[in-house]
Amino acid sequence: MADRFAPGDRVRTRTADPPGHTRLPRYARGVCGEIVGTCGRHPLADERAQGLDSAPRPVHQVRFRAADLFGPGEDGRDHAVVVELWEDYLEPADPEGDPR
Amino acid sequence: MxxxxxxxxxxxxxxxxxxxxxxxxxxxxxxxxxxxxxxxAGGSPANGAAIVARAWVDPGFRERLLADASTAIEELGMSMAAGLQVQPLVAVANTADEHHVVVCTLCSCYPVSLLGPSPTWYKSEAYRSRVVRDPRGVLREFGLELPDAVRITVWDASAETRYMVVPRRPEGTDGLSEQELAALVTRKGLIGTAAV
Structure with missing residues (x-):
């Protein structure tokens, strides 16, 4: 099965707050970023934490602008934060269009 | 215990x-x-320092390291396979225009089997919560004042990959041997909270 996302895609992170363990940090929920790399396929940490079998799936490096995560900084300067996220946490930034 | x-x-x-x-x-x-x-066993910042020194003296190794660090470090007899599971290693290199710094905001992920135990501050809530939001301010508190023009990228080790920073080679070190260069590299430099 083809991966849902590839480097260069614009994605939006999910907003839901799951009841158990997750590796989608709270500060990076519901935010748009760009996939800048892919780091292999790994079982989903959320499922492993519940003792469930979990099929390996792609994990992506998603680059966010700090202003999109935290709002404009006091000094007006921006930086970038790259977060490593399972594809389960991601949806296309533009759901109508093809992310490619 | x-x-x-x-x-x-x-x-x-x-x-x-x-x-x-x-x-x-x-x-x-x-x-x-x-x-x-x-x-x-064998986990020590000296490993990271040796990797950095090799990258400084050998452009081919630097290229291989930045493309696939897990494989490149095997050239130095090192491996990321010592833990309970194999963890991919990614090396990110500082340049004149961009500075990298590593954090694990969710817990304290760090390449322990390669670099040894992480520093206590790396695991502190203060570092983990602040460096993603205000890296320039946090680095200033570490004594690292970056020029305004330098872009900062923070890497959050939130999944399976472990990260290390390749600092810039200091000026005036042309005459030093690889071992002497390795001695310049600090654990903070490997995390990105010091210049070297």
């Missing part, structure tokens, strides 16, 4: 659980110590 960690209720609780596991025969006497020793 190490016998040097005999303080605090957490150690007592761990010791209690360890005893229960040993009584049931699920854990051999001393097995936990052996596992921890095996995991930590």
């Amino acid at each position: 190490s016998t040097t960690h005999d303080d605090g209720p957490l150690a007592a609780r761990v010791r209690h659980v360890e005893t229960l596991l040993e009584e049931r025969g699920w854990l051999a006497d001393g097995e936990l110590d052996e596992r921890i020793d095996a995991f930590a």
Whole structure:
């Protein structure tokens, strides 16, 4: 099965707050970023934490602008934060269009 | 549990659980110590310093390191396979225009089997919560004042990959040997909270 996302895609992170363990940090929920790399396929940490079998799936490096995560900084300067996220946490930034 | 960690209720609780596991025969006497020793064996910031020094003197190695660090470090006899599971290693290199800094905002992920235990501040809530939001301010508190034009990228080790920073080679080090260069590299430099 083809991966849902590839480097260069614009994605939006999910907003839901799951009841158990997750590796989608709270500060990076519901935010748009760009996939800048892919780091292999790994079982989903959320499922492993519940003792469930979990099929390996792609994990992506998603680059966010700090202003999109935290709002404009006091000094007006921006930086970038790259977060490593399972594809389960991601949806296309533009759901109508093809992310490619 | 190490016998040097005999303080605090957490150690007592761990010791209690360890005893229960040993009584049931699920854990051999001393097995936990052996596992921890095996995991930590050879893990030291000296490994990271050797990797950086090689990248400084060998452009081909630097290229391979930045493309696939897990494979490149095998050239130095190192491996990311020493832990409970193989963790991919990614090396990110500072340049005149961009500075990298590593954090694990969710817990304290760090290439322990390669670089040894992480510093205490790396695991602190203050560092983990602030460096993603205000890296320039946090780095200034570490004594690292970056020029305004330098872009900062923070890497949050939120999944399976472990990260290390390749600092810029200091000026005036042309005459130094690879070993002498390695001696310049600090653990903070490998995390990105120091220039080297």
